[in-house]
Amino acid sequence: MAKKRDPRVGTGKKPKGSGRRLYTDENPKDTIRIKFATAKDARATVAKVKRVRRSFARKIQILTVGEQRARVMGKRTVASIFKQGKASIRNARNKRKKRTRSKKRT
Numbered sequence: 001m002a003k004k005r006d007p008r009v010g011t012g013k014k015p016k017g018s019g020r021r022l023y024t025d026e027n028p029k030d031t032i033r034i035k036f037a038t039a040k041d042a043r044a045t046v047a048k049v050k051r052v053r054r055s056f057a058r059k060i061q062i063l064t065v066g067e068q069r070a071r072v073m074g075k076r077t078v079a080s081i082f083k084q085g086k087a088s089i090r091n092a093r094n095k096r097k098k099r100t101r102s103k104k105r106t
Helices: 039-051 056-072 076-105
Strands: none
Touching (some): 039 056, 056 076
């Protein structure tokens, strides 16, 4: 049986060199659900993203989506919670990098 080719239009063409498609959920088990209806939901989502084992870029991407959606819906407090979550993840990463740099020097 021949291998199915990627569709040219319709389901979101995947970028060259990428294994992922835009706008389609190829692996629903890998999906991290975000909630941004209330500030409580946003805090819970930020905590979940910090806890989950994904790459730094993926975590930032997830929180950026939540922030942008909340901002479009006029939920400024929720958007700021997502923004603070991104800053927190960045700071933790920078501290980790500094610690490893200082260990290499000694």
